[in-house]
Amino acid sequence: MINFCNLYSGSSGNCTYVASEETRILVDAGVSCNKIIKALDEIGVDIDEIDAIIISHEHIDHTRGLTTLCKKHHIPVYANRRTWNMIESLNVPDTCRLVFSTSQEFEIGDFTIYPFPIPHDAVEPCGFSLYSEGKKITITTDIGHITEGTLHQLECSDILLLEANYDTETLKCGPYPYQLKKRIMSDSGHLSNEEASKAISYLSKNNCQNIVLGHLSKENNFPELAYQTVMNEITQNGNICNLSVASRDFVDPMITL
Ligand SMILES: [Zn+2]
Numbered sequence: 001m002i003n004f005c006n007l008y009s010g011s012s013g014n015c016t017y018v019a020s021e022e023t024r025i026l027v028d029a030g031v032s033c034n035k036i037i038k039a040l041d042e043i044g045v046d047i048d049e050i051d052a053i054i055i056s057h058e059h060i061d062h063t064r065g066l067t068t069l070c071k072k073h074h075i076p077v078y079a080n081r082r083t084w085n086m087i088e089s090l091n092v093p094d095t096c097r098l099v100f101s102t103s104q105e106f107e108i109g110d111f112t113i114y115p116f117p118i119p120h121d122a123v124e125p126c127g128f129s130l131y132s133e134g135k136k137i138t139i140t141t142d143i144g145h146i147t148e149g150t151l152h153q154l155e156c157s158d159i160l161l162l163e164a165n166y167d168t169e170t171l172k173c174g175p176y177p178y179q180l181k182k183r184i185m186s187d188s189g190h191l192s193n194e195e196a197s198k199a200i201s202y203l204s205k206n207n208c209q210n211i212v213l214g215h216l217s218k219e220n221n222f223p224e225l226a227y228q229t230v231m232n233e234i235t236q237n238g239n240i241c242n243l244s245v246a247s248r249d250f251v252d253p254m255i256t257l
């Protein structure tokens with residue numbers, strides 16, 4: 001049995017729980033240690049039962065809780081070497097630091113994890129596919145655009161968490177400074193609802209049946225708008241999938257496979 005639960009999602013902090021019968025993993029730790037403990041408590045998991053944390057990239061909305069989590073709870077943290085160099089100031093104890101190489105599989109308990117490169121304005125950002133018990137869970141947020149290779153990597157995910165960061169019109173008309181808008185919309189920024197919907201329309205007919213939209217912008221998106229934009233594209237193409245939107249500050253219902 002595989003359990004997946006979005007604990008936090010968005011620019012204020014990201015943390016996702018993925019577990020098999022034997023192994024419990026957090027993908028990113030972008031909110032405080034206390035908030036992570038509280039969210040895990042809601043799903044009946046003790047922080048000391050977490051086997052490892054894997055880090056997608058160095059931005060603070062993915063790493064905020066690391067220092068306290070490691071100092072107090074000694075949880076092993078996996079990141080690639082360049083990301084570790086970028087988060088040196090977080091002073092994660094040496095005993096908790098583990099290194100993976102992007103594009104090389106590694107094991108945590110009964111999970112095999114494949115970190116794949118994604119375009120984003122961080123030093124070496126990754127998405128992750130986690131495999132266990134014959135299932136594939138893929139988590140990829142903070143992705144400026146979707147390449148052919150990435151799309152292929154997302155295929156056949158039993159659960160996919162994909163970014164739908166902004167609605168283009170809302171962003172363009174919104175209060176952000178021009179340079180920031182440009183950064184978000186660039187190929188190494190974030191993914192729009194429209195871009196996500198095109199990818200998901202393809203993926204929903206390529207064996208992705210549970211898709212969660214995540215990392216929504218608070219200022220430049222609305223959960224209903226993201227959902228409708230993607231759902232319209234899926235149904236127009238005659239496809240179906242279980243689509244949901246990850247909450248920013250609330251623990252979402254567990255998805256169990
Ligand atoms: Zn982020």
Ligand SMILES: [Zn+2]
Nearest residue numbers: 059120122142
């Ligand atoms: Zn980021």
